[in-house]
Amino acid sequence: xxxxxxxxxxxxxxEGENATMxxxxxxxxxxxxxYRQNSGRGLVHLILIRSNERExxxxxxxxxxxxxxxSSSLLITASRAADTASYFCATALSGNTGKLIFGQGxxxxxxx
Amino acid sequence: xxxxxxxxxxxxxxxxxNVTLSCEQNLNHDAMYWYRQDPGQGLRLIYYSQIxxxxxxxxxxxxxSVSREKKESFPLTVTSAQKNPTAFYxxxxxxxxxxxxxxxxxxxxxxxxVT
Numbered sequence: 001x002x003x004x005x006x007x008x009x010x011x012x013x014x015e016g017e018n019a020t021m022x023x024x025x026x027x028x029x030x031x032x033x034x035y036r037q038n039s040g041r042g043l044v045h046l047i048l049i050r051s052n053e054r055e056x057x058x059x060x061x062x063x064x065x066x067x068x069x070x071s072s073s074l075l076i077t078a079s080r081a082a083d084t085a086s087y088f089c090a091t092a093l094s095g096n097t098g099k100l101i102f103g104q105g106x107x108x109x110x111x112x
Numbered sequence: 113x114x115x116x117x118x119x120x121x122x123x124x125x126x127x128x129x130n131v132t133l134s135c136e137q138n139l140n141h142d143a144m145y146w147y148r149q150d151p152g153q154g155l156r157l158i159y160y161s162q163i164x165x166x167x168x169x170x171x172x173x174x175x176x177s178v179s180r181e182k183k184e185s186f187p188l189t190v191t192s193a194q195k196n197p198t199a200f201y202x203x204x205x206x207x208x209x210x211x212x213x214x215x216x217x218x219x220x221x222x223x224x225x226v227t
Contacts, residue, residue, distance in 0.1 A: 004154075030213045042118075042202055042218035043155075088154060092213030098143055098162060098206070099170070100216065102154040 004089045004103030012109040019076040021106040023089030024069075030092040032065055032072050033100065037086045046074075046087075051094070081112045115139070118203050118219035125197075125226050133188045133222045135203035143208035144186035145216065148172060149200045158201075161186055162208045190224065197226045 007022045023032070031050045035043040047063045049056045049072065056063045062075040076083055086107045090100040116137040125131045137144065143162045147155040157170030161180040175194025180186055186205075190197045200223050204216040 030211075033215060035218075040200075040221070040223075042220045043204075043216075045215040045217070048215050095211075098208055098213055099145075099157060099160060100213070102147075102156075104152075104154040 004091050004101055006087075006089060006103040006106045008106060009104070010107045010109075012111065013079060015079060015081055015110055015112050017079055017110075019079050019083070019108055019110070021074045021087050021089075021108070023072045023074070023103055025072075025089075025091045026070065028094040029067070030094050032063075033090045033092070034061075034063060034072075034074050035088045035090060035102075037088065037105070039085075043088065076108075079108075079110045081110050084108060084110045116203060116205050116217055116219040118201075118222050120222060121220065123222055123224045125224070127226055128192045129226075130192060131190050131197075131224065131226075133190065133201055133203075133224070135186045135188065135219060136184055137186075137205040137217070137219075138184060139205055139217060140183070141205035141207055141217070142183070143206045143214075144180070145204045145206075146170075146176070146178065146186070146188045147202045147204065149202060149221075155202060158188065190226075197224060199224060 033048045034046040037043045060077045065072045086105045088105045090102045119134045145160040146158040159178040161167035177189045203219040206216045207214040
């Protein structure tokens, strides 16, 4: 079964709107990371949030982590057409060996 | 430029042939990883290595093999034993220290088609 599950699977919004993606996981984590993938390309790291952190910002990105609910959300504010991509959460399990477990991703389309 | 490279970008093979995918990094990272991605899916870990001359199986290692003879290089061989090899293969690297999990840097990927 998937450690990280993302919701929604697909999201379509207009430029300028905010986009929120959610990630739920099952077991204790060391940290949780968000990545972006443009079609047919490799993944690009966006943000890493540690298990003792609740919120982190990077430019137009805001990530929250609720370890009691085992969930995280990624908010992209004032979206642009260039934000169109797939977004993946990846969990690093507590006491693990450095491995990440990826969710299935949310496909975001931002219409100009 | 520092980064991680994969070659080739596209690879076509006949069924029954082994094929080796290249992955090189000049980021001085100790850890390297191979993932497989199928259409509309997330990434699944094939093999990973945290130090030269050592590697571990990931979740879907059957039908694949790797070597780590140099810190910079982590080639993946897709053998004829892999039942469904057509996929997008991604290589990544990261720092490594016990108890820590770092961000991973990804290559551009190799799309393998086996017919």
